[in-house]
Amino acid sequence: MEYNKHDLYELCVQSPKDLVPLLRAIHGENPVVLGEDFAGTAAVSHLWVERGGCSAVAVDFDEETLARRGEHERIVKHLCDVREVSDPCDLLFVGNFSIGYLHTRRELIEYLRHCRARLEASGGVFVCDTYGGESAYSLGGVHRAHPMAGGKLCRYTWEQHAADPTTGFVTNLIHFRVERAGVIEFELEDAFVYEWRLWSIPELRDAMEDAGFSETQVYTKLADAMDDEGNAYVMPVEDGEEELDDSYIVLVAARV
Numbered sequence: 227m228e229y230n231k232h233d234l235y236e237l238c239v240q241s242p243k244d245l246v247p248l249l250r251a252i253h254g255e256n257p258v259v260l261g262e263d264f265a266g267t268a269a270v271s272h273l274w275v276e277r278g279g280c281s282a283v284a285v286d287f288d289e290e291t292l293a294r295r296g297e298h299e300r301i302v303k304h305l306c307d308v309r310e311v312s313d314p315c316d317l318l319f320v321g322n323f324s325i326g327y328l329h330t331r332r333e334l335i336e337y338l339r340h341c342r343a344r345l346e347a348s349g350g351v352f353v354c355d356t357y358g359g360e361s362a363y364s365l366g367g368v369h370r371a372h373p374m375a376g377g378k379l380c381r382y383t384w385e386q387h388a389a390d391p392t393t394g395f396v397t398n399l400i401h402f403r404v405e406r407a408g409v410i411e412f413e414l415e416d417a418f419v420y421e422w423r424l425w426s427i428p429e430l431r432d433a434m435e436d437a438g439f440s441e442t443q444v445y446t447k448l449a450d451a452m453d454d455e456g457n458a459y460v461m462p463v464e465d466g467e468e469e470l471d472d473s474y475i476v477l478v479a480a481r482v
């Protein structure tokens with residue numbers, strides 16, 4: 227049996243249902259237009275527009291990936307480099323460490339200036355994720371298992387294959403294996419290969435300020451509270467040493 231790697235990625239790697247309320251809470255007002263850069267299959271955009279009146283602009287330069295979920299009347303999909311799109315938005319999100327595609331500080335600042343311009347009219351917020359802490363440059367795999375329909379299990383490995391603390395360059399791989407009752411049905415090694423610059427939190431914050439953002443904050447990826455309507459409540463991290471784990475994934479926000 228064959229599986230599509232994007233379907234397995236959405237199952238194992240992404241969690242838009244947790245992310246979308248968190249992004250709205252970080253924005254803090256009532257963002258209507260989401261920009262999703264390095265969007266992949268635009269899974270976050272598709273959930274975002276489920277709220278009445280909301281729309282999204284998703285950008286990715288990989289045709290097969292961006293086309294995977296088809297069209298939606300309230301999502302504009304641009305098949306191009308993220309730096310070529312100027313559609314305004316209220317909140318601009320870059321997920322799954324894709325900010326690491328900007329390899330040099332100059333590229334990073336140019337891109338952030340470009341994002342700021344898209345957010346200027348609405349006084350909006352830019353948010354990206356990054357990882358850090360004691361295992362940031364460790365090699366090896368993290369394994370997880372996700373149940374699938376038909377009593378199957380998708381085993382997913384996130385492998386840091388190479389990491390150079392002197393340059394910040396990392397190579398990360400994603401592997402999938404689908405099993406039923408312990409028998410391997412499908413295996414895909416190196417389903418995704420990423421060559422990233424791993425930006426630290428202060429490097430991102432400095433670059434955001436240099437790009438003209440007025441204020442930056444750091445958030446963990448867990449909401450502080452959720453209400454019955456599915457709204458999240460978050461506070462920025464104030465005391466990093468106390469609030470962050472030894473190894474962490476964070477969201478870094480920059481406000482126009």
Ligand SMILES: C[S@@+](CC[C@H](N)C(=O)[O-])C[C@H]1O[C@@H](n2cnc3c(N)ncnc32)[C@H](O)[C@@H]1O
Pocket residue numbers: 239240263264265266267285286287288291306307308309320321322323324327420
């Ligand atoms: C790590 S995936 C992230 C997918 C999704 N945002 C997520 O959170 O899971 C990175 C995506 O960025 C796209 N990409 C990389 N560089 C890009 C660029 N300069 N412009 C547009 N898309 C780019 C790739 O095609 C890929 O689909």
